[in-house]
Amino acid sequence: MDTKEITVSDLAQEQIKNAERLFPLIRKKTEERKEKKTVISVSGGSGVGKTGMAFLLQNMFEKQGKKSLIISGDNYPHRIPMYNDAERIARFRMSGLNGLITERLYTDEIKEKLLKLQKAGRDAEEQEDMQWLSIYQKYGDKALTDYLGTDQELDYEAISNLLMQFHRGTSQLLLRHMGRTQDDIWYDRRDVSDTDILILEWTHGNSAYLQGVDVSVVLISTPEETLENRKKRNRDTAIDSPFVARVLRIEQKKINDGLDRADIIQDMHGRIYTE
Structure with missing residues (x-):
């Protein structure tokens, strides 16, 4: 779902409660930095609720007078x-x-x-x-x-460069849109001159390949929870195929292996673990 189309009423009450638990910790970490620009990544396995969480955090920041922009790492693989x-x-x-x-x-x-x-x-x-x-x-x-999740599959360099530009105070960012066909790749120029918070919503937002993230939030789930949520969204025509399940297991293991890099971890029941 495009974050532009989301409203708070679209999101489950449980996810809203999870965001309300999470936000004070994220806000505290951004305030401790005492920098004008902050990059927050919201990462985790497919189907864990990253898009909805990013939208809710954006909504909460803006209620406190902090302008934010969500970007999706899903637009940055090397291949369609x-x-x-x-x-x-x-x-x-x-x-x-x-x-x-x-x-x-x-x-x-x-x-x-x-x-x-x-x-x-x-x-x-x-x-x-x-x-x-x-x-x-x-x-x-x-x-x-x-x-999976390496720089062979994903354009970490392009995203890291975007985050660095934001930190340096650039007034505009060129954001990639990658659709499902070769003729559906284009760039959108976004004004970030008065943007305080950049929220990167992406499965691999806690990767060691990525540079420029200030606060790394990882949403965790079991493979069974992930698969169930993907089925609910009907995101993939081969959602329950053995190959997709294999990919999800490997991605989840990589996410779990990198949890020591995260600043804040939250499971799907709202429990929070911090460094």
């Missing part, structure tokens, strides 16, 4: 979604195949079985009676781990 999805699958499958060859498991029989699974989109699905498939998936997962 269709090509990025294909890249993920290609890396998973090629690494899986190479793994079978490395382990000397690749036979004509397995070749035929694997081709059928791939054509049906089921090669990421766990099958207890196929030990060779678990080897294929283990190698595929390694390739996904090496790609």
Whole structure:
């Protein structure tokens, strides 16, 4: 959902309460900085409620006289979604195949079985009676781990440059819009001369690849909570596919592994953990 289209009434009461718990801590950290410009990242797994939380925080800051702007990191992959999805699958499958060859498991029989699974989109699905498939998936997962959320997949440099420009007091930012097709990529010029707070809403907003964030907020959830929320939003046509579930698990592990970098952590029940 575009943050321009959100109203407070669109958001669940639980999320509003979570924002009300979170805001005083964020405000305190921004005040402690004693700087004119502050960048706040709101990150976490897909479906955790980042967009709604960013909007609520913006609303709360503006009630206190602080002008803010939300930007989405989802506009900064190196490839449009269709090509990025294909890249993920290609890396998973090629690494899986190479793994079978490395382990000397690749036979004509397995070749035929694997081709059928791939054509049906089921090669990421766990099958207890196929030990060779678990080897294929283990190698595929390694390739996904090496790609997902890294600078191979995402344009961290472009976002870091935006944050640095904001800190330096630039009057305008050129913000990228990336749609789902190659001819739907353009830039929007935004006036930030009197903007106090920049809110970066993005799954990877707590990444070590990213530079320029002052207050890092991570919203955490279990993979089951994430998948359930994505289903409610009907965000993805392959939402419950084994491959998407695999991607979500790997992304969630990376988010959890980086929690020591976060300033504030909040779970979906509103519990808060700070450094």
